[in-house]
Amino acid sequence: AQTVTQSQPEMSVQEAETVTLSCTYDTSESDYYLFWYKQPPSRQMILVIRQEAYKQQNATENRFSVNFQKAAKSFSLKISDSQLGDAAMYFCAYRSKQTGANNLFFGTGTRLTVIP
Amino acid sequence: KAGVTQTPRYLIKTRGQQVTLSCSPISGHRSVSWYQQTPGQGLQFLFEYFSETQRNKGNFPGRFSGRQFSNSRSEMNVSTLELGDSALYLCASRLEGLPLGTQYFGPGTRLLVL
Numbered sequence: 001a002q003t004v005t006q007s008q009p010e011m012s013v014q015e016a017e018t019v020t021l022s023c024t025y026d027t028s029e030s031d032y033y034l035f036w037y038k039q040p041p042s043r044q045m046i047l048v049i050r051q052e053a054y055k056q057q058n059a060t061e062n063r064f065s066v067n068f069q070k071a072a073k074s075f076s077l078k079i080s081d082s083q084l085g086d087a088a089m090y091f092c093a094y095r096s097k098q099t100g101a102n103n104l105f106f107g108t109g110t111r112l113t114v115i116p
Numbered sequence: 117k118a119g120v121t122q123t124p125r126y127l128i129k130t131r132g133q134q135v136t137l138s139c140s141p142i143s144g145h146r147s148v149s150w151y152q153q154t155p156g157q158g159l160q161f162l163f164e165y166f167s168e169t170q171r172n173k174g175n176f177p178g179r180f181s182g183r184q185f186s187n188s189r190s191e192m193n194v195s196t197l198e199l200g201d202s203a204l205y206l207c208a209s210r211l212e213g214l215p216l217g218t219q220y221f222g223p224g225t226r227l228l229v230l
Contacts, residue, residue: 035218043204045221091159095219102210103149103161103172104219 002027002094006107013082014115020067021077021110023092030054033095034068034075035104040088048090051075079112087114118143120209120222128228134195137225141188141209147171148190149219150182153204162205165190166212194227202229 003026013019025034036048051059051068058066063083067076079086092107121140129135141148149172150162161174165184182192188209194201204226208219 037221042223043226044223045206045208047218047220050218101172102147102164102219103174104151104159104208105161106159108158 002029002096002105004092004094004105004107006090006092006110008110009108010111010113012113012115013079013086015082015084017082018078018080019082019112021079021090021092021112023075023077023107025073025075025092025094025105027073027094027096029096029098031097033097034066035093035095036064036066036075036077037091037093037106038086038088039091039109040085045091049077082114084114084116087112120207120220122205122207122222122225124225125223126226126228128230129197130230131197131199133197134193135197135227136191136193137205137207137227139190139192139207139209139222141190141207142211142220145209145211145220146188147210147212148184148188149208149210150190150192151206151208152176153206153224154200154202159206162192197229199229201227203227 032053034051038046049061063080089109093104147166149164164172168184179195184190204224206224207222210219
């Protein structure tokens with residue numbers, strides 16, 4: 001079974017600074033999807049960024065980018081120019097490409113605090 | 117386009133009762149998945165429905181069941197509630213056939229079992 005590990009339960013960053021959240025995963029599959037979701041105190045899970053494993057290029061969405069290292073099975077999230085609204089729980093998630101196995105495997109999350 | 121909606125948002129039940137939660141996916145999305153979120157176990161997959169059929173199931177007891185209707189709306193039912201069933205239940209919908217096939221989540225139903 002696939003497992004996702006987020007080794008940083010909590011992180012903090014100064015407003016306007018950059019922070020990197022770590023994620024590693026374990027799988028025997030060669031092609032899959034990886035996601036970062038954000039869950040603010042309102043509890044609504046929001047997609048931040050996504051990556052297909054076969055694509056070498058790291059995904060970028062405005063201030064959010066990933067460092068995808070397939071061989072190392074690492075998928076870190078970099079948040080640049082941090083804003084107060086970035087404060088939330090961040091979950092890394094894995095999804096197989098196999099038909100009938102579309103569920104997400106989540107890490108335990110990293111709570112990000114943004115300091116004004 | 118409206119997002120995923122879940123009702124009710126909050127629910128209080130007592131042990132032994134049963135509960136039904138509802139999820140309406142984004143229009144056009146036919147895949148609906150359910151997840152349980154607790155402080156101790158984190159986010160765990162319950163089941164996925166597609167075109168009214170359960171396509172995938174997580175490792176939960178038979179007290180947890182679900183169904184999907186022809187309009188893609190889904191319900192999940194928990195019978196004989198236990199204290200440990202207290203959780204945030206999240207529903208996610210997905211548009212089949214697109215690359216990546218991102219799941220979009222609803223706001224969740226907070227269930228408290230007393």
